[in-house]
Amino acid sequence: xxxxxxxxxxxxxxxxxxxxxxxxxxxxxxxxxxxxxxxxxxxxxxxxxxxxxxxxxxxxxxxxxxxxxxxxxxxxxxxxxxxxxxxxxxxxxxxxxxxxxxxxxxxxxxxxxx
Amino acid sequence: xxxxxxxxxxxxxxxxxxxxxxxxxxxxxxxxxxxxxxxxxxxxxxxxxxxxxxxxxxxxxxxxxxxxxxxxxxxxxxxxxxxxxxxxxxxxxxxxxxxxxxxxxxxxxxxxxx
Numbered sequence: 161x162x163x164x165x166x167x168x169x170x171x172x173x174x175x176x177x178x179x180x181x182x183x184x185x186x187x188x189x190x191x192x193x194x195x196x197x198x199x200x201x202x203x204x205x206x207x208x209x210x211x212x213x214x215x216x217x218x219x220x221x222x223x224x225x226x227x228x229x230x231x232x233x234x235x236x237x238x239x240x241x242x243x244x245x246x247x248x249x250x251x252x253x254x255x256x257x258x259x260x261x262x263x264x265x266x267x268x269x270x271x272x273x274x
Numbered sequence: 275x276x277x278x279x280x281x282x283x284x285x286x287x288x289x290x291x292x293x294x295x296x297x298x299x300x301x302x303x304x305x306x307x308x309x310x311x312x313x314x315x316x317x318x319x320x321x322x323x324x325x326x327x328x329x330x331x332x333x334x335x336x337x338x339x340x341x342x343x344x345x346x347x348x349x350x351x352x353x354x355x356x357x358x359x360x361x362x363x364x365x366x367x368x369x370x371x372x373x374x375x376x377x378x379x380x381x382x383x384x385x386x387x388x
Contacts, residue, residue: 164317193376202278202364202378203318216375251317259370260306260325265317 162186164266166252172272178240181269185233185254192229193263194237195251203251209235210257239271247273276301278367278379286385287355295350295382297365301372307348308366308376309339318364324348335359355386 165184173179185192190211195203206225208216211232220227224243229235239246249270253263277300287293299305306325310318322333329341339350348365365379 200381202366202380204378205375208375259368262308262320262323263376264320265310267315267317270315
């Protein structure tokens, strides 16, 4: 069974530039999550989707971050414009919708903003 | 608000010796508890979880964890450590009272020396 797929794996951009990350969840997983992991810390949730609906985006900095999951499968997370402090690993995870279900993570995208 | 504490930034153990990685949590209601491992430049890999039932949970690669409700702990253990167990370990908690939000600890680096 294929796991969560993310691309790109690495991205280096200048500050004020836009950047986008793509995620393809495990087949059949209705719930999709985007996390940000700063160096030496645990992941922090940015947004959670149930199918195509964003049901928890309270931690998403909406002035510069946006996300979409138009058909309830793949998802894209965008930052525009990027700031130096956005340098981090962006992780995508997916699961079935129950609270007890395990979240499975992709390999992440390491973003460096110069 | 729910939270997770991993009091040790790093745990050092000799190969073949037992290991323990500590985790305590704070949550409203019954907790769902998870352990993940992260190898360099990789996403988080699920090890085990406690939802209900037996307090001792067995997971992947010989790891196990014990849920202790009175001490609000969920320590990760392995009877005999391998050098290949060296990685970053994250404890996480989720509560039905907080929807599907998974809160991670800050991580503990496990170093197993030959």
